[in-house]
Amino acid sequence: MNAALGWTGELLALVAGVVGMGVLAVGLLRHRPDLIKSGKTYAWLMLLGAVIAVGALEHALLTHDFRIAYVADNNSRQTPLLFSITGLWSALAGSLLLWAAVLAGYVAAMAWRFRRRAEDELVGWATLVSLGVAVFFFALLVGPANPFVHVTGPVPSNGLGPNSLLQDNVLVAVHPPLLYLGFVGFTVPFSFAVASLITGRLGEGWQVATRRWTLFAWGCLTLGILLGAWWSYQVLGWGGFWGWDPVENAAVLPWLTATAYLHSVLVQERRGLLRVWNLSLVIATFCLTILGTFLTRSGVVASVHAFSDSTIGPELLGLFGVVVALGVGLIAWRGDRLRAPGTIDAPLSREGAFLVNNLLFVLLAFVILLGTLFPLLYEAFSGQQVTVGAPFFATMTMPIAICLLVLMGIGPALPWRKATAGTLRHRLLLPAWFGGAVVLVLVAAGVRGLVPLLAFGLGGMAAAANVRQLVLAARAAHRHGVGWWRGFLGRANGGMVVHLGVVVIAIGLTAATAYAHRTQLELRPGQSATFDGQRLTYLGMRQVQTPARSATELDVAVAGHGVLKPAVSSFGNDQDPVGTPALSSTPFRDVYLTVDALPTAKNGDLVANGPVTIGVTIQPLVAWLWVGGFMLVVGSVLALLPGRRRRPTDPTSFQPGAGPGGRRLVAEEAEAPDASPVPVTSRAGPSDDRAASGRRPWGLGWLGR
Amino acid sequence: MTSAAGLASSEVPRRSLRRPAFERAAWIVLAVAVAVALVVGWHRPSGSPRAQEIATLERDIKCPSCDDLSVAVSTAPTAIAVRHTIVRRIDEGQTPTEVEQYLISRYGTAILLDPPTSGPTLLVWVLPGLAGVVAAGALGGFLWRRSRAAAVAVEADDEALVRAALAAMAGAAGNGRTHGSPETGRPVEPGP
Known part of the structure; x- marks a missing residue:
């Protein structure tokens, strides 16, 4: 029954998608508004099909329906409820179903959000493109990666259960869905970008509509990546949170291009520049999500995250190729319409800083992509295996990361169009002194090492520069009588909070990687040892037995941290034991213990009072990674809220008639992020469909028409 | 006190804080202080040469049974075995290169976490720098061309246009002032 229902749902979604694409295509090509408008119905039908399929698979997992091969492989009668639910994304076919369902949700949400513009050809094409992507994934589900296939042979009495690593931490319930919300969410801006290229409405309308x-997708991806790091820190047992694993890299690649886009889109909205660049970034972000899925789910790379092998590699690679060709082709086709109406006046300006920012992010993405793909390409050409690992990535990305920290300290203080040395000297003085003070205090306190000191100092400067912008924005809001807290709302101000989170993460990351200490201690029960100023006493071992897990736990007393219980566990029917690390966090340092070796007699039995080998990792400031992640989320939410909207004609910084030159700069207001000087002449033409999206242009150029 | 007067008075101390000479001096002091601190803090003491050689090797050698971990961080039995091998061979007087050569002969080139900086794998080391130079050059060229082409002056009739539009907005706000902010009704210039 479950299987039949699941098949039905998948087929319904697939058929709805194909029919919807056909109807929309006919409506768009023949200019039939009624047909374009009906396209959204198919989005809802597709969502219905996806919900039925997901419901059927969840029901099968919860009722342990081992007739379905996917359930037999990824569930057992002993699997706890939570990990039965998460079984949906424990292996390839189920996680593809989740992917497709999330995409169907996004398409339906688009249909709902733009229901009043349903006849608009831009929305029609965007719906068509996103339906097309969804159809691809539902076709995979109906074809080569169907989670509802029956087991061959007799129905087993019990299943295998999920991979051991996937059933000892609740983060498994959060990290993959968030990552998917992020990955799949980039389909929306991608669809609108393609729609704008097809319709020729290449202004800022599509960006405003999908802002x-x-x-949202960026925030989910960010949080998903950070929670993934947290998960691997707590589960994988090597004391690290980022291994430059191909799959981790695959998740961070679209994040980098999306982050670049979030910055450069401001330049286009404000100045009308960088149109081709922004379209390329959006299309590249989407391509990288597909490439990431290919790397994760095709088994071409060895990775801790590639939980299953699959046969859908060629299909994903095919989609990747089609999307790249489509993007390049469309941009080339529309090339003549993509000329920017304005120019960049001076390199030392806000838009200049955004350009450098974009260059750095794209360079970072290139380096990581190169390092990730190089072993594959090298093996293909030379037949020899080669590893590109953490030292390469650390060496290559560190200078770029330092440059980004510098830029984050300077960028927010730069005005649009043109900055003078005097302005910068004034605005950056306090932030620079704060960063300098951080370096001085740390050196005086005995902290050594050039790169960590640079990172801490530049981080301090960036934090101060961003706090300064927030203070200015809050004061400006207060002066306008709307409450100082309004100075924290809106894209620019929320962005400052996000920057602060990034600084906190950068500092935690630097401290944890530069000043980590590891050792292995061999201790008998009752013995103590001191490592890196931390006293540890091994108290003894215990056997722990629950239906889902059997484990050998050690009790280790860590001075100031209580008793930690690292273990070696076996889950379900999986006889291969995995280590279960134990950790204790304080704001200053984390103590992280693993069981590296248990004492065994010749016959393989445990010797309860024998010496055990305990792995100890002590890292400073790790906890701040997660605090920074929380700040990123808060900042993203603030950026989603509407900020103080400055009317384009408000004379905030440019005031005709005041003073001899006919203009005067009111220092504080001119600097407030939401109220920067308005370029008077730079915008040659207004964008085509701002009116359709109900927004006013920022510039004043439209007044002159 | 009218809001206009408040605005004007709040600007007076700000101007006095913006003394360029004071700011220049503050920047110079900061630069010198940070430079001295960095010179002092530059060097990071790191054990004996032997310990350093071992640490570098352990960081750069992949754990044979893991995907992407070095033997320094991995706790797998194979990693521990390699660590013992490294320590033993260094203590026998081998150079780090000789130890690396031995491990490569035993496990293949993939045992190195970093690809070798010689032969075809040099490419992966050179390309990022090359891309950085090309990108910086492209950006520099773009900005240079753009800023040369950007000499657009604000003409008098442009400003007249803006002034007329602002006056129209202020008139629409209905408070009769010539240059009132329509949002708050606050006068933005402290009259004659």
Whole structure:
């Protein structure tokens, strides 16, 4: 029954998608508004099909329906409820179903959000493109990666259960869905970008329409990546949170291009520049999500995250190729319409800083992509295996990361169009002194090492520069009588909070990687040892037995941290034991213990009072990674909320008639992020469909028409 | 006190804080202080040469049974075995290169976490720098061309246009002032 229902749901979604694409295509090509408008119905039908399929698979997992091969492989009668639910994304076919369902949800949400513009050809094409992507994934589900296939042979009495690593931490319930919300969410801006290229409406309309969608997807991806790091820290047992694993890299690649886009889109909205660049970034972000899925789910790379092998590699690679060709082709086709109406006046300006920011992010993405793909390409050409690992990535990305920290300290203080040395000297003085003070205090306190000191100092400067912008924005809001807290709302101000989170993460990351200490201690029960100023006493071992897990736990007393219980566990029917690390966090340092070796007699039995080998990792400031992640989320939410909207004609910084030159700069207001000087002449033409999206242009150029 | 007067008075101390000479001096002091601190803090003491050689090797050698971990961080039995091998061979007087050569002969080139900086794998080391130079050059060229082409002056009739539009907005706000902010009704210039 479950299987039949699941098949039905998948087929319904697939058929709805194909029919919807056909109807929309006919309506768009023949200019039939009634047909374009009906396209959204198919989005809802597709969502219905996806919900039925997901419901059927969840029901099968919860009722342990081992007739379905996917359930037999990824569930057992002993699997706890939570990990039965998460079984949906424990292996390839189920996680593809989740992917497709999330995409169907996004398409339906688009249909709902733009229901009043349903006849608009831009929305029609965007719906068509997103339906097309969804159809691809539902076709995979109906074809080569169907989670509802029956077991061959007799129905087993019990299943295998999920991979051991996937059933000892609740983060498994959060990290993959968030990552998917992020990955799949970039389909929305991608669809609108393609729609704008097809319709030739290449202004800022599509970006304004998808601003919050992009930011939402970006926020989910950011949180998903950070929770993934947290998960691997707590589960994988090597004391690290980022291994430059191909799959981790695959998740961070679209994040980098999306982050670049979130910055450069401001330049286009404000100045009308960088149109081709922004379209390329959006299309590249989407391509990288597909490439990431290919790397994760095709088994071409060895990775801790590639939980199953599959046969859908060629299909994903095919989609990747089609999307790249489509993007390049469309941009080339529309090339003549993509000329920017304005120019960049001076390199030392806000838009200049955004350009450098974009260059750095794209360079970072290139380096990581190169390092990730190089072993594959090298093996293909030379037949020899080669590893590109953490030292390469650390060496290559560190200078770029330092440059980004510098830029984050300077960028927010730069005005649009043109900055003078005097302005910068004034605005950056306090932030620079704060960063300098951080370096001085740390050196005086005995902290050594050039790169960590640079990172801490530049982080301090960036934090101060961003706090300064927030203070200015809050004061400006207060002066306008709307409450100082309004100075924290809106894209620019929320962005400052996000920057603060990034600084906190950068500092935690630097401290944890530069000043980590590891050792292995061999201790008998009752013995103590001191490592890196931390006293540890091994108290003894215990056997722990629950239906889902059998484990050998050690009790280790860590001075100031209580008793930690690292273990070696076996889950379900999986006889291969995995280590279960134990950790204790304080704001200053984390103590992280693993069981590296248990004492065994010749016959393989445990010797309860024998010496055990305990792995100890002590890292400073790790906890701040997660605090920074929380700040990123808060900042993203603030950026999603509407900020103080400055009317384009408000004389905030440019005031005709005041003073001899006919203009005067009111220092504080001119600097407030939401109220920067308005370029008077730079915008040659207004964008085509701002009116359709109900927004006013920022510039004043439209007054002159 | 009218809001206009408040605005004007709040600007007076700000101007006095913006003394360029004071700011220049503050920047110079900061630069010198940070430079001295960095010179002092530059060097990071790191054990004996032997310990350093071992640490570098352990960081750069992949754990044979893991996907992407070095033997320094992995706790797998194979990693521990390699660590013992490294320590033993260094203590026998081998150079780090000789130890690396031995491990490569035993496990293949993939045992190195970093690809070798010689032969075809040099490419992966050179390309990022090359891309950085090309990108910086492209950006520099773009900005240079753009800023040369950007000499657009604000003409008098442009400003007249803006002034007329602002006056129209202020008139629509209905408070009769010539240059009132329509949002708050606050006068933005402290009259004659």
